[in-house]
Amino acid sequence: MANEIGRKASELKRQGDHLGARAMHNPWTERLARLGYLAKGVVYAVVGVLALQVAFGQGGETTDTKGALTTLAQETWGTVLLAVVAVGMVGYVLWRVVQAWMDPDGKGTGAKGLVTRAGYLVSAGVYAFLAMAAFRLVLGTGGVGRHGDQSAQTWTARLMSQPFGQALVAVVGLVIAGVGIWQAYKAWKEKFRDKLRLDGMPPRQAEWAVRVSKLGILARGLVFVMMGVFLVQAALTANPRRAHGLDGALATLAAQPYGTVLLALAAAGLVAYAIYMALEARYRRFLGA
Template sequence: MNELGRKAAELKQRGDQLGEKALRHPWMVRLARLGYLAKGVVYAVVGVLALQVAFGQGGEMTDTRGALASLAGETWGAVLLTVLAVGLTGYVLWRGVQAWMDPDGKGTSAKGLVIRAGYLVSAGIHASLAVAALRLALGAGGVGKHGDQSAQSWTARLLSEPFGQALVAVVGLVIAGIGAWQIHKAWTEKFRDKLRLQELDARHAAWAMHVCKGGIIARGAVFVMMGGFFLLAALHSNPREARGLDGALAALAEQPFGTLLLALAAAGLVAYAVYMAVVSRYRRFLGA
């Protein structure tokens, strides 16, 4: 083995040891599980609000930040938002551990490094959600721009830069690629390897798999749509064509049989929330 390969192997072994040490800490796994559950709660709110729109019971199209804002006015909203802020912080820490210490063994291949970089991006996104939840809990202000407003603002900023259309197109391809990867993960049931579903009886495990697959596919399909809107914005150099999660759901409602499509997507997001709850309870850590 050459010197470079030897050093890479040493770094990986050191990362494995650090990752195991982190997960041996009594609070790390608990924070990770709470983080998955908090993420699920946010998606459940998004899905339920969209279901209400689909069935004409009020509600609104919103994204994850808007979901937090909708909780602020509820009874015990401040308490729930505080718990969500703590949970999302736990999720951020866990994503950091996954990216830096690689406890899941993604390795240092090109594919492994891309996945681990994705964990860092996820950590950043959920860190901003945690801050927004805490600000709302403390009554320190709203969540700022979110959904379509945020997507269009960022798109306009990128389009104003040199090679702006190309940058927006790359963003669209990345978002659509994430969605396609989620659909692939669900279809091939790769996510099952990380779950201890043998603790459930066969019937409940089968139902859990169906719900989890449906949820992951639904979220992936919405991401593919969002990526497509960014690509349209790049093609036409028009930031108004970019859409966030709320805009993607609204676009479904505008199609023929829109009410049905919106209801299916919203139910899928609720199913994704169930998947997060299943992960929170049954995820394997260190292969256990």
């Protein structure tokens, strides 16, 4: 019986690898994925640069990814750039669905693999909403809606109004914090290296690429931990106003002792994460590539 189960599991994995390879042999799948990583990097670059401006007293504001879209729309050629970002986001969503469904990264059907692939679907949903917000701005059919703290507090209040709502908010907070801890662990152990074709870069550049990527992933992970902790606090106090989004997490850092330094470090980390996304767009290793 055990041997039969093992054979079936191996067969399922081979089928998944075959489907994943077929997906990546389609040149448009890879192009959309690379454009998606680049679009994601642009959004995080805007968030980081705006926060850096706040830290150095040059204006700007702490904002989240939706706020970054609004900022892009206000720039010269903003509509054109935003349209490219919107298309890139669609590409990123499709790539996440491919990762979840066809498993081109070989995560497998074990408990850990299924959780990881489910996370890809969640990511696809999040960036699908972001892509729709970008398209609304491009078409001039309205803004991106509520974002940042306002959005986080609204959906937290709605979730709390449901049966066992406080417990659900706490679980969501723990999951987000867990994702952040995993990101920090991935950065520390440099688990991202296997996804990048660093042999295509000069050794010195590859060394700096790893350092910048490590800083970026770590910074994003710590921000996620903060957002998760805020949600847990909201659940424990039954106060949705304790929930904060990305902009609220950055603003909280700024309000601490030595807040300017903390905000500058976090902002620089988000810019570094944007660079990491650009590296993924250029050097990402795909199955069969």
